Amino acid sequence: MAKAYRVVKLVTAVLTVLLTAMLIFEAADIYLGAEPGVQMYRREDIGARILTVLPVFVLWAVSAAVGTVLRVKTGEREKKRVEKPAERRTDSRAVLAARIALLAAGILFIGLGAANGGLWDVLVKAINICTECIGLG
């Protein structure tokens, strides 16, 4: 069982790399193959490329599922490690002062922000689709 688990882990790793590489390749290929003035991403083209990646994705998902079942059955857990921790320096008074100062500043800033239109800014940006943020350009 343990040997089978090790093999599945390796297969899943290879499939993960392959799947990632295929996704990157397909995206890059769409860009590199695009003709000027012609729509770069078309539904039918994306569909065809998804079909190319799909078998690897299914294999990857199956391999990951099998690996997960084997992990549960073999009861593998991560080995305990020991690392020397860095020294801790805590000044409870300074922490308390910082907390009070930040709490006051935070509440004050939110009030000021609501008054100066910052709240409205956030709302306006959030209720409109940010085309650049999601990569639409």
Added chain:
Amino acid sequence: MDKKKTGPRAHLPTRRRLIQLYAALLYNANLKGYIKGEIYTGNTKALCVPGLNCYSCPGAVGACPLGALQNALASSGNRAPYYVLGILMLFGLTLGRTVCGFLCPVGLAQELLYKIPTPKVKKSRWTGVASYLKYVILAVFVIGIPLYYVSQHLPMPGFCKYICPAGTFEGAVGLLANPVNEPKLSMLNILFTRKFIILALVFGGSVFIYRVFCRFLCPLGAIYGLFNRINLVGVKVEETKCTHCGLCVGCCKMDVRRVGDHECINCGECVNVCPTAAISVRAGAIPLMEHPKEEAPKKDKLRRFRAVGWAVALAVLAGALLWYNLPRKSDASPAPEQTGEEANPADEAPSDTGDTGASDAAEPGDTGELTEPGDAAAAEPPAPDLPVGSEVGNLAPDFTVPLYGGGELTLADCKGKVTVINFWATWCTPCVKELPHFQTLHENYPDVEIVAVHSELVTDDVEEYLSNFDYTLPFALDEGGVITSFGGSTMLPQTVVLDRNGVIVYNKVGSVTYELLEETVLQAQESA
């Protein structure tokens, strides 16, 4: 020592995993957005959620703090970004990086991917060094780029635009996977390709490296990390009990040098490994998670406390799901189409658009295609029964908008001229970038009527903004939500071109080039 769970029970979701799932669902409670392919446009979007969650995701009911921060910095030429800074301070003070460990959907996705059994890359000195990369990203993409573009009056969210995989996955894939948004595919360009490649790398990397995005790239984690020494809710160590054995740091998959430092996501994984029960997760003085040895005597009390907590949390979630997904008045189907003879400008005013004034009923997106010369719709004079609508070939609905600088513009007065209407806003980067094309068109084609209509959602003084440029084309304010009668709603810019008869020959959401504009105008001139 405590009895360890073994077998399948050891692999059941932990309380932390359930909280992560809960937070992801609560942030994205607008489930009908996924079905309709639209984003939520209600008032709760003025509030930032603590974790990284793109506000252009169809399910999102709150704003992303990182996106909001960048936009606030981009607007800092007009007003100080107090609101977002205040929100981040409060989140940092109360939770710090506990947000990363418990309340971030991106963290959850990475942890689930990391559970896939493969050989793993363990933390080392090198990953420790690489963990500082997120501070560079914070300085350059979140703070530097938006501030740099302030002087050019260009709102530029650098991290969202160039890196954020949450935006690509939740926003772009989430929206574009819906067939309703198929026309928006025409807007995809190299920007999407680059961001998709980053998303693929984060996806692949997360299988091998624990929280690859959080550890090395996430600027929100970098911000919260700064608060980790003073946060109220988090992992605390009782110094008197600590033997400095190093088991806690050894078992941690993050690049921590000690429990609770700026890399610690307060997940509490180290609580159970501490041989002296010195570590606990606390909210101030109240213990939330302790070593089983410490919890054993107060097991019943804790169980009751947690049961009440979960009951309240589930009630909140159920309430949110109902609130965001129950049908509203604004979800009602639009009024039937009118014909040219029936059209009345007064009837063209947009319907009630809900709490914020933005429509979530109209379909945002491309509403037509550029007509080829000789196309029936464009070439023939408009028949009296030509429908009024937003599609190419429809008669454009009439409207009157107030002009900046005085006066007003009525579309009916533009009949006999090719007319270009550009819907834009000062807070929309692509809109601001393409305005010079309309100005050039205005200069090169004086016989073409061009008007740039600012969204009714105004964040800056538009006239003051325009005074920074030498634009001579007319600018108007979309006071009554004219954009909705042209099929637009939550996405800008949008450009509409009408021929001399007032028939729509081009109506598209997304940026345009000068060449495309000129070509469209020439075709409209020839066709009419």
